[in-house]
Amino acid sequence: xxxxxxxxxxxxxxxxxxxxLFMADCIRQAEGFAFAGFLDDxxxxxxxxxxxxxxxxxxxxxxxxxxxxxxxxxxxxxxxMYLWNARVEELGIPDGRWATFVDPLTRIGxxxxxxxxxxxxxxxxxxxxxTIGRRCALLGSVHLAHHVVLEDYVVCANSVSISGGVxxxxxxxxxxxxxxxxxxxxxxxAVVGMGAVVLDAVSGATTVVGNPxxxxx
Numbered sequence: 001x002x003x004x005x006x007x008x009x010x011x012x013x014x015x016x017x018x019x020x021l022f023m024a025d026c027i028r029q030a031e032g033f034a035f036a037g038f039l040d041d042x043x044x045x046x047x048x049x050x051x052x053x054x055x056x057x058x059x060x061x062x063x064x065x066x067x068x069x070x071x072x073x074x075x076x077x078x079x080x081m082y083l084w085n086a087r088v089e090e091l092g093i094p095d096g097r098w099a100t101f102v103d104p105l106t107r108i109g110x111x112x113x114x115x116x117x118x119x120x121x122x123x124x125x126x127x128x129x130x131t132i133g134r135r136c137a138l139l140g141s142v143h144l145a146h147h148v149v150l151e152d153y154v155v156c157a158n159s160v161s162i163s164g165g166v167x168x169x170x171x172x173x174x175x176x177x178x179x180x181x182x183x184x185x186x187x188x189x190a191v192v193g194m195g196a197v198v199l200d201a202v203s204g205a206t207t208v209v210g211n212p213x214x215x216x217x
Contacts (some may be wrong), residue, residue, distance in 0.1 A: 049193055114132045129146055133154065139156065155173045193216075200213075
């Protein structure tokens, strides 16, 4: 098993799963960062690790780790965004203990603001004047055009394309290869399905799929 490596900026990933493993690999390959391990509530993973990486304890064990350890969360699921959002918030991790990770293969324009605890994966392009909230995740090859606003805990899966002036509410999930038309508003805790093409506003807590995107059911 790969033992925790400390030095540089030490990052612990919340959630030992596939997305967390991807985040861990990005962190390990970036100069100046060290992946220190996972936190996960699964007792089997705490005992045996995950994919040859150490699981340092349950989620609440963050309090026992050195102050030099910062955190990124991979605890996202399209159907459970509200629950995971609440779980991470109730941990009470202060803003100063969250890492902001931007992969070296990302292109970022001028006037961009990225909140604490946000992960930006490789191949992502963020055009000027975008605002990205806390604990967001852009999971690779995401394109945000100018003046996009992502509120806290928004997840964009791989190869998402968001046009200029779009705003996406807290805790929403945009699936892989989805596209959103310019100046559209997506409400909080909405889900945009894989490959959907969003042309009109999406209400909060609504799931839309298809081209053009329409509410399910």
